Amino acid sequence: MRSLLSAALAAALALVAALTLLPAGGGGWAWGSPAVEAHWYLSGLDSRATVLQLLGNLLLLAPAAALAVVRLPALRSPAVLAVAAGTAGAAIEVLQWLLPLGRVVSPLDAFLNAVGALAAGLLVTALVGPGAPRPYGGITAARRG
Template sequence: MAADPCSPVLVLDRPGTARPVPEAPGRRLLLGAALALALAVVASLTLVPEGSGWAWGAPLTELHWYLTGLASPTTLLQLVGNLLLLAVPAALAVRLWPALAHPARLAVAALAAGGTIEVLQFLLPLGRVVSPVDALLNAAGAVLAGLLVAAADRTGTDSTA
């Protein structure tokens, strides 16, 4: 299968030199399937009911909770969980659509994804806390993961190996 010009695969012959090589058959299909699975995991973590209705997570209150609770395992779990929630989908999306690796595009997509989770938690009677801070943390982790994958791809390092 010929290399997709939108998704180049490079092989480093010597430091500083790279040449395009044919894309492995089924690579895009595998990436798409992995992305779908990662998004299903995100949905199961964020859209499973925990009661009914919803609660508002006041941003200043949440920021204070995070900043004053960094010694607490519960706070650290929440912080790290929010940062990592969209990291795998972002990394896979950048691999699948390399144009998404542009920081502005990636930030818009990440904010849209994080915001969509919070909007769905508001609209559906899930008993979840609707939090703009969560959406921003989700987006920050996604942008960081996407940029790391893009940087690895530019240097010829396979970050999925």
């Protein structure tokens, strides 16, 4: 069970890397002003492109967060999960800034990524329970003795 969860988590993170860290044009980067982007989102909710961008940012880290909460029970603590989600969202934007990918570096994207990851992680925690036993090769810690 642990191996399967680890492989699924690795695949989810690889997908995030492919979606966010592949070059998107020329080198360098551009700054995404949080105020300008927030206005774009709020004034464009009637636009399919805007809604897709918003949902994409909210859902980007959700599968990885859900798998991570199952695989790493320490993430079932809301405080720990919030820090991990925020760190993951910020790390994507920092890497987009550091690497010559031609991407827009956006603090608002980092925030939306973190909110989506936090929501997914909290949902999974509610489903499996914060104190659910950790899987060990198909045998739970509670049954191991």
